[in-house]
Amino acid sequence: MTSRSRTLALLVALVLPLAGVSAAAARPAAPSPGPVDAMADVPASTAERAEALSPLHPSRPPRNDADQRDLVVTRVFVTTSVDSDRDGRPDVVRVVVTRPRPGVVGGRRLATVAQVSPYFSCCAGAPNHDVDVPLGQARRPSGAPGRIKDYLLTGIRTDGAAWARKGYAYARVASLGSNGSTGCPTIGDDLEAAGAVALVDWLNGRTTARTASGRLVRARGWSTGNVGMTGASYDGTLPNMAAATGVAGLRAIVPLSAISSWYHYYRQAGLVVAPGGYQGEDADVLARFDYTRRDRRICRPVIADLERDQDRATGDHNDFWAARDLVPRAGDVRAAVLIGHGFNDTNVKPDQAARWYAALRRAGVPAKIWWDQGSHGTPVPQRLVDRWFDHFLYGVRNGVAGGKRAAVSDGGTTRWYRSWPRPGSSPRTWTLRAGGGLAPGGRSSAARRTFTDDASLSAADVCASREREHAAIFRSAVLRRGLDLSGTPRADVRLTFDATAANVTVALCQVDPAGRGSLLTQGFADPQNVGSPTRGTPLVPGRPVDVRVELQPLDRALPPGARIALVVMSSDRDFTLRPPAGTRVTLAAAHSSLRLPVVR
Missing domain, CATH: 2.60.120.260 (Galactose-binding domain-like)
Structure with a gap:
């Protein structure tokens, strides 16, 4: 499967959770990160985690009739806590935020729904590994670079207005190493998660954001600090990754067709196993595909390390893959998790959702799962997503947190059960x-x-x-x-x-x-x-x-x-x-x- 084949599938995943198409705007030049003034990460105490999972003071999202003319659009570069490209400076992520004008919502502060993605620019050339090889061998891929296009602002006002009418700000974050963000795509580890975490930190006043001209921008005047994330495929995996860091303020996520263990995405029981439709892909190939920032040289050593450490020759589990497994870290999650997955997803296979759901339930994390018989990217009903965010980001008492925790849908009939696998x-x-x-x-x-x-x-x-x-x-x-x-x-x-x-x-x-x-x-x-x-x-x-x-x-x-x-x-x-x-x-x-x- 060529990288061109993945391009179409991933662009479908990009627009799946939040519809809207418009002409893409030109990308501004990324600023120098400047002096380090982000707050250092502080490990969360048990009490802090309990507070993060506790119910909010009940309120109502400020529903309204906003349209695209009623939006405030903010474009910033948010400082992260990591230096994944090893240049001695903290990485920054390119972020665009839309929100209704204060007058539209009566001056209320807003919760934020975010989509974090490496595909807001797409896509760099990334040929797959040769799979017609004797066992125990790996052949390095080679090929020409792809043509990269900027999609960060595509449909931003359409999606922003849709969330604004529901009473939310809406944010898009270009993952590290992609689009106008600095850093490198490191595929599934805490370095990569830091881009999503930085947005939550900024919305809670724990790090800084600047415009392309260097002007400092604060969010505390309009942000409640309560953040939800959603997306499909990689865009659903990044919310899982951010939640596993335990970042305070990320209160709810809706991961669709998402990964919880990168080893089980590219391997199984010691065997090199491809995602369905992408024979020969591996972590290094995906990193090259996602590497769309302007500097085309700085991430080459990082990706070379991925290629070495993933050990495609043996398929054995090692420290590289252990660092990319979220399941053992379910107890660190502070967000309520609504999982959506299809049993016929051969790309991100259903064990990714089953393992994650079971681990979250064992850890006592509020979690529900929506199964259907669909394939990759099958969504959860939007009404359920809205109720999830309303409850966990605004404290609305709508009953979504209680009752049965697992749904199985066949496209026509949906049945809810106490848990999954089904009782009995x-x-x-x-x-x-x-x-x-x-x-x-x-x-x-x-x-x-x-x-x-x-x-x-x-x-x-x-x-x-x-x-x-x-x-x-x-x-x-x-x-x-x-x-x-x-x-x-x-x-x-x-x-x-x-x-x-x-x-x-x-x-x-x-x-x-x-x-x-x-x-x-x-x-x-x-x-x-x-x-x-x-x-x-x-x-x-x-x-x-x-x-x-x-x-x-x-x-x-x-x-x-x-x-x-x-x-x-x-x-x-x-x-x-x-x-x-x-x-x-x-x-x-x-x-x-x-x-x-x-x-x-």
Whole structure:
């Protein structure tokens, strides 16, 4: 997938949460950051965190009839607390804020809804890595630079007026290393989060902002200091990242199709795994794509470090990826989180939302999740978003914080539940039977299935074709009562290889009464990493390996008359590296099983 293909998808994600199109204005020259006068970050105490999560004094957003002529538009460069480009000066982020004129809202101070994005300029040339390589190798991408355009002001008055009528200021922030911001895109760490955090700090009087001419601009005269963030894809990930820092004043976020662990975005269980549609992309490629600031040289050493530290050759987990995992930091979040995600999102896969939601709930963070059967960028209903912000940014008592916490929508019907997975879901083991059967309970047979790796095939292909030369397939009997699934399936398979390295792909398929198969969910693992996620061990040809593979979460009610099928194969054309064909794999059914989250 070329960078040009990602360009269209990301521009769609950019305008998804906040519609509006207008001609882009010329970009002003970025000022020198000047002297360091931002306040230093101070770790939050437990009491401060409790205060940040406590209810506000109830008020009402100052609803009004503002149009674009009633907006105050402020363009500033906000000082951050980091120096990601290593030039000895604090980075600054380019910010534009719209708000209704004081007379329109009776002089009321305003909460702010923000969108933080690396795509307000798009896009630098960023060819993907070659994936047609032997396992254990990585080939460096090369290519011509792209044509960069400025979108920061595109539709700003349309979006600003829409939020103004609801009683909010609206801010756009160009992420570090993009557009007119300084710094470098470091992909998923606290350096990158600092751009979003700086906006919250400025709106609370903890850092400074200046115009392009150097004039100091303060926000405390009109800002309540209460900030919400929303966006889809990367623009939803940055709110997650900012919230995980624990910054005071960020009170609510609505991340859509967002990442919570960058390792699980580009890897799984030791294996290099692509986001759906972007074969060969990795953290360094995304950084080059996002690197749109005018200085085209200063970030090259930073991106070179990303390329080295991501360790594309092995796929092992390391400190680079640990620093980009938000899940262990859920307890630091002070914001209420409304997650939106589609079960058929193969780009930012649904485990990103499931892990984040579970961690937030364990940490006692106010959180709800909206699931649907859509793909990347499927939005949460705007009325729910508005109620979320009204409650957590203005203290409106509208009931949104209570009640059931998980919704599952199929596009026509939406049902709310106490939690997710749905109540009543529990793991049920299915065993592999003689003759290629799959059945609940009992014991697996002593059968063995041998197949040959062929990276020209995908799991979706195998589900549709029942191709058996390059996969082991086990099918259930007809499901006379159907099958209701809610949660994360898991497969445990014993495999033997005739090579020292191999991919493992496991898929769950649905087969209709006519025999047509379709992919429900899949997962991947590196058999070299069964002993450790941080250090792979070469396979010994002929020696069995027990591999556990988590598939992507799902929530589906399969109808009576359908069947399910378990597919075990090696490489997947669309997601894994694609080594030369020919590796032979043998599955021992007696030591293999499938665990499904069945709602009883």
